[in-house]
Amino acid sequence: MRVLIVSDCYAPRLGGIETQVRDLARNLLRHGHEPAVVTATPAGTHRGREVERADGFPVFRTTVPLPAELPVHPRARGEMTWLMEHLQPDVVHVHVGVVSPFAWPGIAAARRCGVPTAITFHCVLGGWSRAVGRLGGLSPVRLWQEAGADLTAVSSMLAQQVLQAGAREPVTVLPNGISLADWHPGPSGEGRPPGAPLRVVASLRWIGRKRPLQVVQAFAEAVRRSGCRDAVLDVYGDGPLRHRLEQEVVDSGMAERITLVGRVDRPELARAFAQADVYLQTSPADSFGISVLEARTAGLAVVALGSSGVGDFIEHGVDGLLADDDAGLAEALAGLLADPQRLERIKHHNRTVPPTPEWGSVTGMNLSAYRRAGARG
Template sequence: MKVALLSDCYPPRTGGIESQVSDLAVHLQAAGHEVEVFTATRGAKGERGGTVETVDGIPVHRMALQLPRDIPVNPMAPPMVRARLQGGGFDVAHVHLGVVSPFAWDMARVTTGLGMPTALTFHCVLDKAALTLRPALRTWTGQGAVLSAVSDLAAAGVRHAAPGVPVGVVPNGIAPGEWPAGPVRSTARPLRVVTATRLAPRKRVGALLRVVADAHARVGPGALVLDVFGDGAMRALLESHSAALGLGDVVRWRGSVSRSELAGHYRECDVYLSTTRLEAFGIAALEARTTGLPVIARADSGVGEVITDGVSGLLAADDAGLADALVRLTADSTLRTRIAGHNASTPPSQSWEQIADLVVGEYLRAGA
């Protein structure tokens, strides 16, 4: 099967959709499919304007413009992509969408307009955007496109936007071998808490700091530290907020690191903490869980679908519950080591071999 993957973002940009689309391309190719990628992200050497480069053996059509901060937007791309899709002999198009994905929305119009079998996957929680998107989804599904989302939580929003249309669930995938488990530390002082996130409002890093401040006040000085991996425009503001909360010696801002470096850091930590709510899946939490870390997260986020409360982590109904869970794992080494031992010895069910089969099932559904 020849597959066109279309996404606003792709490496060298870093983030959830970027890593998932690039990993999907690699695993589809390994399964014997022919894959090409169309993206509005420029290449590592500035490739753009329709340049085709090969990354991991996969042709990547760089449809980027030269824009400030390399914003992945190109309203002039549709005619060029349309021509390449028409002449490329593709069997199916797979468009990857977020709440704000101008390139992907353009690509959905292109592929459905061509009559190509099209799978549309949502990597986001639509929330208030659901009704706004209803006319577009009605048009595209009327032209044969099939819909899916990366979690039940995300799928519920898509069903609200497209009432009466079947919506599949295709979770994000992980290669467990890239996230090997580390040793389980039965004694940990200070407890090393870690998170990996973009420093953006949607990720609720301010709430994360407040949760840690609450727990820190209850467990006392020297009991825990927090490593924050990731970067973003809010970093300076968040650093100031951290200092104002009295966390200057508790929170350590680690910046962006490679995937392998992050896996290594996880193996030196004790607990992963997530405060996100509008998180469609929570791939960072799953990666941390795969290395053996107990995960503390909100039950009303997508992370709640990959973490089992009391087994692979602790889920909470609200931020106060997150602080309670952090205090509990700081004080209860027996519970912490039991969860860590389970995670280290039990690979997650979302391995790429299984997820790739689900994706191909969506392609067959689109073709039918």
């Protein structure tokens, strides 16, 4: 099957959508299909039309010079129409968020060319879904669906928001995938070295909606509640809140226990997870929570907000603990810090029971979406 994948953002940018789109194309290729990617993300200084084949499939970069390399192209619809007429894909798979200035024109181009279209929502829609839903039959989501597009979302929480934005049933859950080999340590795992402190980790962008300050706050409160003397926190990532996060560490009174590691590549993060115990997630705005899935696959117990998308693959009391609010996060983490036997039971489960959203099954779910789109087209 020839699949053209449309995404505003792509490698070398780092992020959830960028990683998932690239891994999807790699897995489609591995299963004998013919993926191609079109994006508005440049790879270097070149602007205009550019094609590369670093991963064995073509990546078409259609870019113009803009501040901060924004994924915008004034002729996006025309550029993608030309590309679709040239490639003649069997299906177009468009990955969208609340604002997708490049991907949305890809939907229009696919409709103009008469190509079956699958659309996957990745980001929390929030107030946008309510505002758009009030448009009724004029909602763009409804119009896409009525034109034959197959609508999917990366979690059940997000699928409900797509319905709220005007879609009709069904909106299928199409989870992000993970490669077990990249994260899974095996039944025994490398584990925390003897005598090493109990290690809590978080990996996130240091921006407001990811709430990195609350990571520090929840950890500090959990340590105070539990009386745990050997717990430490490592925070991975980077972003504009770096200075505020550094100050939060100082203000917590536990600076000697907390390390702001910064951004690292996937293999290094996997090695860090292999020697950690608990993953702490504080963002209710995670439509899926790919870093949580990575940590759970690595065998860590998860402490997270149940209102986020992680509830699709984290069962409370089995894979970790889900909380309703910040106070609940601190309480849940304190409970694990004070109960090493319960912590080890959860870690053992996560090391020995693979998570459901593995790429072998997720690739098949994507192919099912493509077949549904073809049937509707």
